[in-house]
Every structure is written in structure tokens, then in C-alpha cells.
Amino acid sequence: MAFRKVVKGTVLIGGGAIATVFGLSQFSQYRNKHDNFMYVQAAEPVNIPMKNHFPTREDQFLALQNTSEFDVLVIGGGATGCGCALDAVTRGLKTALVERDDFSSGTSSRSTKLIHGGVRYLQKAIMRLDFEQYRMVKEALHERANLLEIAPHLSGPLPIMLPVYKWWQLPYYWVGIKLYDLVAGSQCLKSSYVLSKSRALELFPMLQKDRLVGAIVYYDGQHNDARMNLAIALTAARYGAATANYTEVVHLLKKTDPKSGKERVCGARCRDVLTGQEFDVKAKCVINATGPFTDSVRKMDDQEVSNICQPSAGVHIVMPGYYSPDNMGLLDPATSDGRVIFFLPWEKMTIAGTTDTPTEVTPHPIPTEEDINFILTEVRNYLSCDVEVRRGDVLAAWSGIRPLVTDPSSKDTQSISRNHVVAVSDSGLVTIAGGKWTTYRSMAQDTIDAAIQAHNLKAGPCKTVGLLLQGAKDWSPTLYIRLVQDYGLESEVAQHLASTYGDKAFEVAKIAQVTGKRWPIVGKRLVSEFPYIEAEIMYGVKEYACTAVDMISRRTRLAFLNVQAADEALPRIIDIMGKELHWSEQKKKEELESAKKFLYYEMGYKAKSEQLTDSSEITLIPSDIDRYKKRFHMFDKEKKGFITILDVQSVLESISIQIDENTLHEILNEVDLNKNGQVELNEFLQLMSAIQKGYVSGSRLAVLMKTAEENLRERVVIPVDRSGGGL
Numbered sequence: 001m002a003f004r005k006v007v008k009g010t011v012l013i014g015g016g017a018i019a020t021v022f023g024l025s026q027f028s029q030y031r032n033k034h035d036n037f038m039y040v041q042a043a044e045p046v047n048i049p050m051k052n053h054f055p056t057r058e059d060q061f062l063a064l065q066n067t068s069e070f071d072v073l074v075i076g077g078g079a080t081g082c083g084c085a086l087d088a089v090t091r092g093l094k095t096a097l098v099e100r101d102d103f104s105s106g107t108s109s110r111s112t113k114l115i116h117g118g119v120r121y122l123q124k125a126i127m128r129l130d131f132e133q134y135r136m137v138k139e140a141l142h143e144r145a146n147l148l149e150i151a152p153h154l155s156g157p158l159p160i161m162l163p164v165y166k167w168w169q170l171p172y173y174w175v176g177i178k179l180y181d182l183v184a185g186s187q188c189l190k191s192s193y194v195l196s197k198s199r200a201l202e203l204f205p206m207l208q209k210d211r212l213v214g215a216i217v218y219y220d221g222q223h224n225d226a227r228m229n230l231a232i233a234l235t236a237a238r239y240g241a242a243t244a245n246y247t248e249v250v251h252l253l254k255k256t257d258p259k260s261g262k263e264r265v266c267g268a269r270c271r272d273v274l275t276g277q278e279f280d281v282k283a284k285c286v287i288n289a290t291g292p293f294t295d296s297v298r299k300m301d302d303q304e305v306s307n308i309c310q311p312s313a314g315v316h317i318v319m320p321g322y323y324s325p326d327n328m329g330l331l332d333p334a335t336s337d338g339r340v341i342f343f344l345p346w347e348k349m350t351i352a353g354t355t356d357t358p359t360e361v362t363p364h365p366i367p368t369e370e371d372i373n374f375i376l377t378e379v380r381n382y383l384s385c386d387v388e389v390r391r392g393d394v395l396a397a398w399s400g401i402r403p404l405v406t407d408p409s410s411k412d413t414q415s416i417s418r419n420h421v422v423a424v425s426d427s428g429l430v431t432i433a434g435g436k437w438t439t440y441r442s443m444a445q446d447t448i449d450a451a452i453q454a455h456n457l458k459a460g461p462c463k464t465v466g467l468l469l470q471g472a473k474d475w476s477p478t479l480y481i482r483l484v485q486d487y488g489l490e491s492e493v494a495q496h497l498a499s500t501y502g503d504k505a506f507e508v509a510k511i512a513q514v515t516g517k518r519w520p521i522v523g524k525r526l527v528s529e530f531p532y533i534e535a536e537i538m539y540g541v542k543e544y545a546c547t548a549v550d551m552i553s554r555r556t557r558l559a560f561l562n563v564q565a566a567d568e569a570l571p572r573i574i575d576i577m578g579k580e581l582h583w584s585e586q587k588k589k590e591e592l593e594s595a596k597k598f599l600y601y602e603m604g605y606k607a608k609s610e611q612l613t614d615s616s617e618i619t620l621i622p623s624d625i626d627r628y629k630k631r632f633h634m635f636d637k638e639k640k641g642f643i644t645i646l647d648v649q650s651v652l653e654s655i656s657i658q659i660d661e662n663t664l665h666e667i668l669n670e671v672d673l674n675k676n677g678q679v680e681l682n683e684f685l686q687l688m689s690a691i692q693k694g695y696v697s698g699s700r701l702a703v704l705m706k707t708a709e710e711n712l713r714e715r716v717v718i719p720v721d722r723s724g725g726g727l
Contacts, residue, residue: 054237063242070096073283078108081289083444086236091459095241100248104229110400115221117141145187153475153502155223157189160329192218226554231469246273285455288431292401301429310406315371316353318396323350365399392697395562397604405434471502488521496531526569537576548595563605642678655711667700
């Protein structure tokens with residue numbers, strides 16, 4: 001009897017909760033229909049004039065060196081640092097920003113590309129009755145709406161599917177997602193909804209259908225993170241902030257306060273990383289916004305200070321676009337070890353991640369094979385068995401270091417909230433730590449508020465809510481059509497330029513080279529399968545790109561989309577940059593080596609190349625070995641035991657296929673494991689074995705040899721019949 005009462009009570013409470021949420025959600029939908037959709041109340045207008053063009057890097061350095069004293073000096077060119085610079089300069093403060101690498105070179109370019117409130121944080125807030133977590137979600141959802149409004153060309157709403165495989169999870173997840181909508185209030189992007197099993201499979205046909213009950217779809221934002229970061233930096237520069245990348249802080253400057261007798265931070269000794277020149281930048285207030293490197297700057301101020309950041313590595317992988325629908329993401333809310341995995345379409349590819357592993361702070365984090373395989377395993381659990389998830393389909397992989405705020409009582413980083421902390425040291429150094437991409441603007445606002453109070457700066461209120469970023473002013477969803485019509489660009493290229501540069505896409509189109517073809521008229525691609533064009537390299541130099549790595553990873557996103565494509569584009573990119581920046585031949589060689597090293601270690605090329613080595617095991621069955629030997633010997637007609645470019649050319653010419661010699665060199669070099677200029681039989685068998693196991697995909701040599709074999713077999717010798725008295 002008691003048991004029945006408990007069950008009845010539980011049902012009533014659960015039913016009441018669901019009914020309440022449903023009623024509130026209907027009210028929220030009604031309000032959304034009658035109010036301005038996703039409306040963000042803009043701050044006071046900025047009275048500072050905006051320059052038509054951002055200054056050159058040389059002009060920025062002159063401003064840094066010749067200004068007697070800035071109000072604010074920001075250290076760090078990530079999202080938060082650039083946000084601080086934009087907030088400060090639009091309040092009328094004389095502002096400077098220095099970054100020792102490139103803008104967004106660290107964590108800010110290595111995110112999941114989501115602009116979100118944090119579904120799992122809301123879950124923790126409810127389950128633990130944690131008001132701080134709830135407030136963080138509420139703040140993030142407001143910032144999500146703001147970011148989508150101030151940079152519509154770089155961001156947009158994305159539906160994300162949460163597949164459900166147990167009946168009891170359907171109401172549980174539905175209530176949670178509806179609460180997420182309710183917390184967003186009038187800034188809810190679109191209302192979440194439930195899908196039947198058949199409808200879920202229709203929208204996401206790659207999904208594992210066994211035991212699937214249904215699905216829930218909710219909306220969050222997605223953006224191009226590195227370009228968003230750059231847009232913030234360029235907007236700050238156009239409002240008058242002296243911003244400089246590749247400018248390292250050697251040490252902090254201090255002076256004694258005559259009133260208190262204490263030492264106060266009054267600037268920084270800076271060094272131009274590219275030239276080695278050192279100079280002082282004086283400022284009333286110095287802000288430390290260096291993400292994972294927060295503690296290293298704090299120790300410049302005070303060697304005895306204890307660490308406040310606990311770094312965590314998050315690895316992501318990129319796979320071909322056919323792994324996910326064009327406009328539907330996937331959320332795995334409970335992986336095998338309790339983490340959350342996103343599986344999202346991005347730039348016509350598929351991005352999957354992330355992991356959460358304690359790590360050491362390094363400027364060059366490397367994705368590990370263990371983390372890559374963990375993500376692949378989790379992806380396999382959610383995709384249909386008809387879809388073979390292959391290791392060889394990982395086109396790029398990277399690791400980003402999250403600057404989580406340390407909780408002394410926590411033993412692992414997964415339980416740490418990404419709330420931000422603003423701290424002011426005894427010497428006046430203002431530090432902003434923690435937080436996440438979505439809330440960069442509110443973090444910057446809190447930081448500048450603290451700086452103004454701590455240093456008695458004369459400034460107005462924050463004006464960055466609703467403040468449009470670089471490229472947003474005259475952008476529209478149909479802007480790309482004008483690019484096609486006015487300049488003769490390919491539609492795909494025009495859409496890419498519009499979504500990357502916004503209303504500044506016309507400046508890129510104006511410098512695009514004539515192709516010499518009937519169509520497109522202008523816009524030479526860097527690589528055939530991506531819409532990046534050569535004109536973007538010239539424009540990227542104007543956007544403060546100083547190295548080839550800047551260009552392949554942050555001005556374009558080639559390195560994050562396909563490391564092999566980025567590698568192929570490097571020589572042309574370096575040639576164009578060399579002309580723009582007057583590089584010597586030696587400098588070009590150094591840039592090529594540095595960029596290849598970046599791709600090899602930081603973007604997953606090393607992990608990819610290690611799938612096929614000279615020690616790779618051959619696990620083919622005897623019949624397959626015989627079949628592949630016959631294919632090999634169609635090229636190795638002299639039975640040498642290896643094939644060269646001449647052998648391949650000879651066979652291709654016999655079936656009327658023309659491939660230039662440089663391309664053939666590249667194709668053979670991918671398989672030439674001992675790098676002796678030839679592909680031996682054992683190397684070919686190792687390749688075919690790796691392809692069978694899914695470790696390698698898209699091998700050009702394997703496809704080429706298979707195509708040649710099929711063409712040669714189709715040729716049938718027709719005998720001449722002379723029995724009919726023919727001549």
C-alpha cells in the first residue's frame with residue numbers, strides 16, 4: 001500500500017512538473033510570436049567615430065611606442081582579451097592590446113564552434129539546486145542572442161538532435177530541454193520539439209536505428225570562432241585601439257605609489273616577436289586576459305602567487321560532410337565515461353568532440369591518438385552500422401586548452417564550472433580567468449568595470465551590447481548574389497566570402513584575379529574542393545596575418561578542415577604572402593617548414609600519417625594478397641619488385657589518362673614509406689591492408705591503380721575472321 005502511494009505521488013509530481021513546463025513553454029511561444037524575436041536591447045550608442053579601414057600593423061606599432069600612457073593595456077588576443085579592448089575603447093578609454101602569437105591562435109580558435117548556454121550546466125543547476133550554475137546559463141543564453149545579432153554573417157542558429165533510446169528518457173530529456181527554452185525566454189532561438197523514430201531517421205538517416213525510441217531537437221548557435229575573434233579585434237582597431245599581434249610581454253613595469261608607498265603595475269616591456277625590437281608600453285591599468293597562460297602573467301606580478309587555473313584539454317576531429325546532415329547536429333549526453341560529445345556540421349564538414357582531460361599548459365597542444373579513437377568510438381555508438389566509421393576519414397584533429405577556474409576541492413576537471421573570475425592584485429594587475437567563448441562580452445564588461453573601479457578611470461557605461469562587429473553592418477543573407485552578379489564569382493565562393501567577411505566581401509572580390517575562363521570570371525581557388533581563393537591571402541595580410549600558419553588556420557580555416565588540402569595549398573599561399581610581405585627565399589623556406597610542422601603536430605597530420613608506416617602489419621587474406629599482387633604487376637611489368645613514376649605514366653598513357661608529373665610525385669610520395677622514390681610491393685600491400693582496416697582512406701594511388709586495372713580489363717581483343725574471303 002505504501003509502495004502504491006509512493007508511485008502515485010511520484011507520477012503526480014512528475015506529471016505536474018511536465019504540465020507546468022508545458023504551460024510555461026506555450027506562454028513563452030505566445031510571447032515570442034507577439035514580441036520581437038530574439039531581441040537584444042542595444043546599449044547606448046558609441047560616440048567615438050569608427051575608421052573606414054583598420055590601421056596597418058606598422059601604424060599600430062607606432063601608436064604603441066609613441067603614446068605616452070594608455071588608460072588600459074590588455075595582454076592577450078583571444079576572444080576575452082579582444083572583447084576587453086573593444087569594451088574599453090568604446091567607453092572612451094585610450095586602449096592598447098598585445099598578443100605574443102596571432103589573434104585567436106590559442107583556445108579561441110580550437111572550440112566546438114558552438115554559441116550555447118550549456119544544456120549540461122542547466123542540468124547540474126537543477127539537480128544540485130545550484131543558483132550559480134543557473135545564473136551562468138541565463139547569462140550565456142543572453143550572450144548567445146547578442147552574438148548572433150552583432151555578427152550574423154559569422155553565426156547562425158543550429159538545430160541539434162538528442163536521440164533517445166529508452167522510453168523513460170523521453171519525458172526526462174523533454175522537460176530539461178523545455179526548461180532550457182524557458183530560461184532563454186524571449187531570446188529563445190526556436191522552440192524545441194519531439195520527433196518520432198521515423199521522422200528522426202528521415203532528418204538524420206545516419207543515425208543508429210536499433211532501439212531508437214524518438215528524438216528531441218533543440219536550437220543553439222554556431223559560429224566561425226577564429227574569424228569571430230578576428231572580427232572583434234578588427235572592430236576594436238577601427239574604433240582606435242592600438243592592437244598588435246606577435247608582440248610579447250617580457251615583463252611588467254612597476255612604479256612606487258607616492259601615497260601608499262606600494263609598487264603598482266604601470267605597463268609592460270614588450271618585444272616584437274618578428275623583429276626582436278623591445279619597447280615599453282605605459283598604462284594606468286594592465287589587464288591579464290591570457291586564458292590558459294593566466295598564471296604565468298600573474299607570476300610576473302608576484303612570484304609567490306598560487307595558481308588559479310586548472311587547464312583541461314579538449315580534442316576535436318573533423319570528418320567528411322557525409323557523416324552528418326547539412327543542417328542538423330547531434331548531442332550524445334552521456335558517453336561511456338560521462339562526457340558529452342557533439343557531432344555537428346561545420347563548413348560543409350563534420351566536427352566531433354570533445355574530450356576533457358587534465359593537461360599541462362603549452363602553446364602547442366597536440367591531439368593524441370587515444371583521444372581521437374575515443375571520439376570515433378563514441379560516434380560509432382550513435383551511427384548506423386551501415387556507416388563504416390573509419391580512422392582514415394579523420395581529416396584534421398586538434399587540441400584546445402580550456403582555462404578552467406580551479407576548485408580546490410575538485411579532483412577532476414569535469415565537475416568544474418566554466419564561470420569566470422575577475423581578480424585585482426595588490427599591485428593593481430586586473431586578471432580575468434575562466435569563462436567560455438559564448439560569454440566573452442559579459443566577461444569583458446565585468447573586467448573593464450573592475451578596472452575602472454580599481455584605477456579610478458574616467459569612462460562611461462558599457463556599450464558593447466548590440467554593437468555590430470566588422471562586416472555586419474550592411475550584410476544580408478542575399479549579399480552573395482551581388483558578388484556573383486557584379487564580379488563573376490562562383491556561387492559557392494561568393495557564399496563563402498559573404499559568410500566570412502560580411503559586407504567586406506566586396507573588398508576581397510575587388511582584388512580577385514581573372515581566371516581566364518568563361519566561368520568563373522574571377523576567383524582562383526587555392527585548392528579545388530574548398531571555396532578559398534587567392535585574393536583572400538592578399539586580404540589576410542591586411543588583416544594582420546604575419547605567417548603562413550596564420551593564413552591556413554585563422555584567416556582561412558583550411559588547416560582545421562583538411563590537413564592534406566592545407567599542405568597542398570601552402571606553396572601557393574607562401575608565394576603570395578612572400579610578394580605582399582617582401583619575403584626572401586630563405587624566409588619562404590622557413591615559413592614552409594614552420595607551417596608543415598604545425599600541421600604535422602598540432603592539426604593531426606602526425607596521427608594520420610602514423611596509420612601507414614613501414615612497420616604497418618599486413619593482415620590481408622591470401623586471396624586478397626594474390627589479387628593485389630596482380631594489380632601491382634600490371635604496373636611493374638618488368639617484375640622489378642617496385643614501381644616508379646615512369647611505370648605509372650606508361651600505364652596511364654595506355655588508357656588515355658593524363659596526370660602531370662608533379663602530381664604523380666605527390667601521389668607516390670604518400671605511399672613511399674622509406675622515401676626512396678619508388679613504391680615497393682610490400683609498401684603497396686601495407687597500403688591496401690590499412691585501407692581494408694579503415695586506417696587509411698582516400699588514397700589516390702589505390703584509386704588510380706584500381707581504375708587503371710578496370711580499364712585494362714575492359715579491353716577485349718577482337719580476332720580478325722578471314723574465313724569469309726576477306727582481304
